[in-house]
Amino acid sequence: MKFRPSDFNKIVRLGTIKSVPNENNGNLKKTFVETITLHYAPKNRTMTQQYTLLGTKLEDTLMIVIRHNTNVQDKMLAQLPDKKYYDIVGISPDESNNVIRYDILTLKLNQKGVK
Structure with a gap:
């Protein structure tokens, strides 16, 4: 894969869900706790790839590219600039010997209503 540094012009916030007490009534509420902030480049699929995914659990997913980072885990949530939360449903790490x-x-919109 070839990318220019200027391709990584968007920011993704990665983190987990924690239960914290509500300041008003003390009830627990689930909230996003940021762990890592990274720059990313959106990755587009070809039409053939999109047609191949129709009817599968990966149909409504999107892909982003980040610099290799071993701290990123599939149990994390991602928050993109659209302020929506996405589950990481797949990580394809680069196992080559390249310097960069x-x-x-692969991200799928989180339907659990994280605040």
């Missing part, structure tokens, strides 16, 4: 390596993250 890239990982592809």
Whole structure:
């Protein structure tokens, strides 16, 4: 994969869900706790790839490319600039011996209503 530094012009916030007490009534609420902030480049699929995914669990997913980072795990959530939360459903790490390596993250919109 060849990318220019200017391709990584968007920011993704990665983190987990924690239960914290509500300041008003003390009830627990789930909230996003950021762990890592990274720059990413969107990765587009070809039409053939999109047609291949129709009817599968990966149909409504999107892909982003980040610099290789071993701290990124599939149990994390991602928050993109659209302020929506996405589950990481797949990580494709670059296992080459290149100096600069890239990982592809497959994201699916989180339907659990994280605040």
